Amino acid sequence: MPLQPDRVDYSPIIERPPIKWPNGARVALWIAPNVEHYEYEPEYDGQRDPWPRMPHPDILGYGIKDYGNRVGLWRMIDVMDHFNVRCTVSLNLSVFEHYPEIMAACEERNWDVLCHGISHCLINESVSCQSCQSFERF
Numbered sequence: 657m658p659l660q661p662d663r664v665d666y667s668p669i670i671e672r673p674p675i676k677w678p679n680g681a682r683v684a685l686w687i688a689p690n691v692e693h694y695e696y697e698p699e700y701d702g703q704r705d706p707w708p709r710m711p712h713p714d715i716l717g718y719g720i721k722d723y724g725n726r727v728g729l730w731r732m733i734d735v736m737d738h739f740n741v742r743c744t745v746s747l748n749l750s751v752f753e754h755y756p757e758i759m760a761a762c763e764e765r766n767w768d769v770l771c772h773g774i775s776h777c778l779i780n781e782s783v784s785c786q787s788c789q790s791f792e793r794f
Contacts, residue, residue, distance in 0.1 A: 686743075686744065687736070687741060687743040687744070688743060688744045688745065688746045688770065689729060689732055689743060689745055689746065690746045690747070691724070691725065691729060691745055691746070691747040691751050691755075691758060692721070692747060692748045692750070692751065693725075693748060693750035693751050693753070693754045693755065693775065694718060694721045694722065695775065696713050696718055697713045698775075725755055725758065729758065733761060733765075736765075737765075742765065742766065742767060743767055743768075744767065744768040744769070744770050745762050745767050745768070745769055745770065746770045746772060747769065747770070747771060747772070748771070748772060748773045748774060748775055749771060749773065749774045749775070750774060750775045
């Protein structure tokens with residue numbers, strides 16, 4: 657089945673001819689920065705402690721992750737803009753709610769969005785439809 661324009665059609669590796677990339681390139685590069693919202697003091701879900709170091713809050717663990725949303729991603733955006741690189745951003749839905757500037761930057765650049773859940777703290781929980789209603793607008 658053909659895919660959208662500028663996409664490579666599916667073919668199993670055992671049946672496909674060699675892929676010919678534009679300009680005779682030998683390698684294709686996929687850039688997918690991971691952007692997530694991390695809760696500062698998440699509730700323990702009974703299965704997995706999202707900040708295993710004690711005592712809570714885990715300032716070091718949170719700070720490393722929060723740096724990416726405040727500084728690191730924006731530096732990456734500058735480099736990708738400079739080289740005119742479009743990427744697929746991998747994120748959790750909490751980013752839509754907590755970082756509208758990040759989402760606006762992604763939309764402005766026409767980046768694809770690969771969503772992987774609601775929050776890093778809700779991985780093991782079953783989420784009710786009521787919990788997801790605030791994200792329906794996205």
